[in-house]
Amino acid sequence: MTAQLSFEAVGTHRYRIGRHGRMRVDAVFYASPAVLAVLEQENYQSLTQLVNVASLPGIVEPALAMPDIHWGYGFPIGGVAAFDPAAGGVVSPGGVGYDINCGVRLLASALDEADLSPHAERLADALFRRVPAGVGSRRQAERLRPDELKRVLAEGAAFMVARGHGEPADLAHTESGGRLPDADPDALSPRAIERGLPQLGSLGSGNHFLEVQVVDTVYDPVAADAMGLTTGTVTVLIHTGSRGLGHQVCSDYVERFLDAAPRYGIELPDRQLAAAPAGSPDGRAYLSAMAAAANFAFANRQRLTASVREAFEDVGFAPREHGLRVVYDLAHNNAKREEHGGRHLLVHRKGATRAFGPGHAELPAAYRGVGQPVFVPGDMGRYSYVLVGTEGAMTQTFGSSCHGAGRRLSRHQARKEARHRDLLAELDALGVVVRAASRATVAEEMPEAYKDVADVVDTVHAAGIGRKVARLRPRLVIKG
Amino acid sequence: MARAAVQPLDHTGDVGFTLRARDLSALFEVAGTALVAELMASPPRDPDPTSEAGAEGDTELDLRADSLDRLLLRWLDELVYLVQTRGRVPVRATPRVTPPAQPHGVWRLEARVRTARFDPDAHAWRTEVKGVTYHGLEVRRTARGWRARVILDV
Numbered sequence: 001m002t003a004q005l006s007f008e009a010v011g012t013h014r015y016r017i018g019r020h021g022r023m024r025v026d027a028v029f030y031a032s033p034a035v036l037a038v039l040e041q042e043n044y045q046s047l048t049q050l051v052n053v054a055s056l057p058g059i060v061e062p063a064l065a066m067p068d069i070h071w072g073y074g075f076p077i078g079g080v081a082a083f084d085p086a087a088g089g090v091v092s093p094g095g096v097g098y099d100i101n102c103g104v105r106l107l108a109s110a111l112d113e114a115d116l117s118p119h120a121e122r123l124a125d126a127l128f129r130r131v132p133a134g135v136g137s138r139r140q141a142e143r144l145r146p147d148e149l150k151r152v153l154a155e156g157a158a159f160m161v162a163r164g165h166g167e168p169a170d171l172a173h174t175e176s177g178g179r180l181p182d183a184d185p186d187a188l189s190p191r192a193i194e195r196g197l198p199q200l201g202s203l204g205s206g207n208h209f210l211e212v213q214v215v216d217t218v219y220d221p222v223a224a225d226a227m228g229l230t231t232g233t234v235t236v237l238i239h240t241g242s243r244g245l246g247h248q249v250c251s252d253y254v255e256r257f258l259d260a261a262p263r264y265g266i267e268l269p270d271r272q273l274a275a276a277p278a279g280s281p282d283g284r285a286y287l288s289a290m291a292a293a294a295n296f297a298f299a300n301r302q303r304l305t306a307s308v309r310e311a312f313e314d315v316g317f318a319p320r321e322h323g324l325r326v327v328y329d330l331a332h333n334n335a336k337r338e339e340h341g342g343r344h345l346l347v348h349r350k351g352a353t354r355a356f357g358p359g360h361a362e363l364p365a366a367y368r369g370v371g372q373p374v375f376v377p378g379d380m381g382r383y384s385y386v387l388v389g390t391e392g393a394m395t396q397t398f399g400s401s402c403h404g405a406g407r408r409l410s411r412h413q414a415r416k417e418a419r420h421r422d423l424l425a426e427l428d429a430l431g432v433v434v435r436a437a438s439r440a441t442v443a444e445e446m447p448e449a450y451k452d453v454a455d456v457v458d459t460v461h462a463a464g465i466g467r468k469v470a471r472l473r474p475r476l477v478i479k480g
Numbered sequence: 481m482a483r484a485a486v487q488p489l490d491h492t493g494d495v496g497f498t499l500r501a502r503d504l505s506a507l508f509e510v511a512g513t514a515l516v517a518e519l520m521a522s523p524p525r526d527p528d529p530t531s532e533a534g535a536e537g538d539t540e541l542d543l544r545a546d547s548l549d550r551l552l553l554r555w556l557d558e559l560v561y562l563v564q565t566r567g568r569v570p571v572r573a574t575p576r577v578t579p580p581a582q583p584h585g586v587w588r589l590e591a592r593v594r595t596a597r598f599d600p601d602a603h604a605w606r607t608e609v610k611g612v613t614y615h616g617l618e619v620r621r622t623a624r625g626w627r628a629r630v631i632l633d634v
Binding site: 042070071072073074077094097098099134135136191194195204205206244247250251254258270271272274407408409410411412413437438439440441444480 | 488490491492493494495519521550557561563564565567600604605606607608610611612613614615616617631633634
């Protein structure tokens with residue numbers, strides 16, 4: 001650790017940075033020995049970002065980072081920060097990120113690997129045809145009218161279900177029912193609306209993906225059973241968010257809050273942390289716009305769910321055969337009003353997942369006994385994990401857990417390493433069929449570009465802020 | 481193109497670059513070129529580089545900001561919008577940057593941006609930019625001209 005930044009172990013994989021300088025509260029982060037080594041290599045820049053977050057007004061102790069922490073812009077990725085609006089607590093658009101309500105949705109099927117294998121190539125083609133993927137991807141034939149988009153922003157995933165793109169049961173297994181309240185479409189700029197109109201039901205690019213997977217290990221049979229997962233079950237994991245609409249909302253409000261922050265006497269250690277009191281007119285406007293963008297993201301994943309069902313039917317699986325149903329849909333970039341310890345807080349999660357423990361009233365009945373499902377994507381060559389939230393998460397991390405593996409290589413490094421390799425053939429040899437809109441994306445997203453997600457998940461499990469349920473092995477990957 | 485240099489920044493999570501140029505207009509021009517090179521593998525070229533006349537694909541921009549680095553962010557934001565939302569790729573830009581007339585005044589950028597229609601097969605998308613960030617954003621004068629640093633959320 002540097003002279004300026006010291007920390008101490010305060011539990012299993014749990015470390016504390018004591019309040020110092022402009023920090024208003026202590027900061028706590030979770031790390032395995034491997035993660036500690038990476039933090040040191042990057043000269044603790046992501047921990048410095050965590051310290052900056054701890055200096056924002058109205059933050060409630062502690063500022064947190066999950067074990068997939070890495071250097072972001074403003075907030076570290078993996079950051080969790082709760083603010084008390086009644087005590088001047090702020091909201092920060094940069095603390096939510098550009099991809100508002102980016103998240104993952106897991107579908108479970110009634111098929112097993114033996115059913116899937118003969119159709120794998122054709123199913124990959126059908127999914128790639130049905131799911132618009134890639135930079136600026138859009139669903140031109142279903143382009144919404146502006147009045148329809150406003151309904152999406154207000155109603156979220158329910159709008160898509162009402163249009164026949166899903167079932168009411170899908171909504172019951174979506175975080176917040178697939179709709180955040182207080183959304184105001186008029187809080188969005190014309191440019192945000194313009195960017196959103198053609199993009200509903202598209203995957204996008206970068207680390208977004210759609211995977212068909214197989215459950216290869218079950219660690220917690222009771223929780224797995226509650227989710228309908230057994231060894232061999234075919235699942236589908238969808239990772240995307242609010243597309244250009246959400247990106248524009250973030251850009252617009254970072255600009256607005258940079259001008260607003262001085263009016264509220266807020267000193268910013270990093271301009272990307274631009275913030276305003278959550279209860280102020282600026283704060284309320286952002287939260288209304290953010291909720292609208294979040295609803296767009298829920299609707300986006302709902303529309304993609306319908307595309308997945310259609311693709312399975314294209315290759316001959318009748319709806320009753322594939323039985324695709326939503327296990328859960330969760331977000332890992334947002335700010336949500338939640339009650340913790342009797343206080344009404346605004347919890348920012350940037351690259352972190354809500355992970356409520358058993359018994360929480362917001363959980364669907366199927367999961368109230370085991371805790372909230374948490375999905376942690378790894379990389380396209382190895383595995384992803386299913387966890388559940390725990391009571392430990394409720395007491396330690398405002399009901400939060402990790403969201404992914406975290407990158408090991410920069411995109412430039414990954415492209416360089418991939419230059420003389422045939423990644424598609426390598427993945428094929430691992431039993432993974434890939435369809436991608438861009439070869440560059442496959443290079444940037446190659447398995448070695450990511451840390452081993454098993455290390456992150458084991459850290460979460462050992463620290464008690466999540467519990468391992470099952471591991472998913474990729475078979476088909478659709479990338480932008 | 482103006483004499484300038486682009487150096488990628490190895491930011492693990494996102495993409496960034498440092499830029500150097502002898503004057504501000506060249507710095508903004510090379511920032512645009514670096515952005516387009518990040519967005520696609522084979523950007524289109526200006527089909528008529530000697531022509532000064534206005535063309536169908538020209539867009540006029542007039543941007544203002546209270547600081548130079550904020551002006552750079554707004555310039556790049558506009559180019560991201562042109563490419564990712566309008567499907568128009570800048571092939572030539574001649575930004576003119578004007579300093580404030582008085583202390584605490586506004587910086588101004590005027591530019592005619594010539595664009596070509598994006599062709600996914602020919603130009604090959606590489607990256608989707610979610611936003612141009614303020615994190616680490618910097619524009620400063622050096623002994624040899626100007627230097628800037630930009631980090632993009634991708």
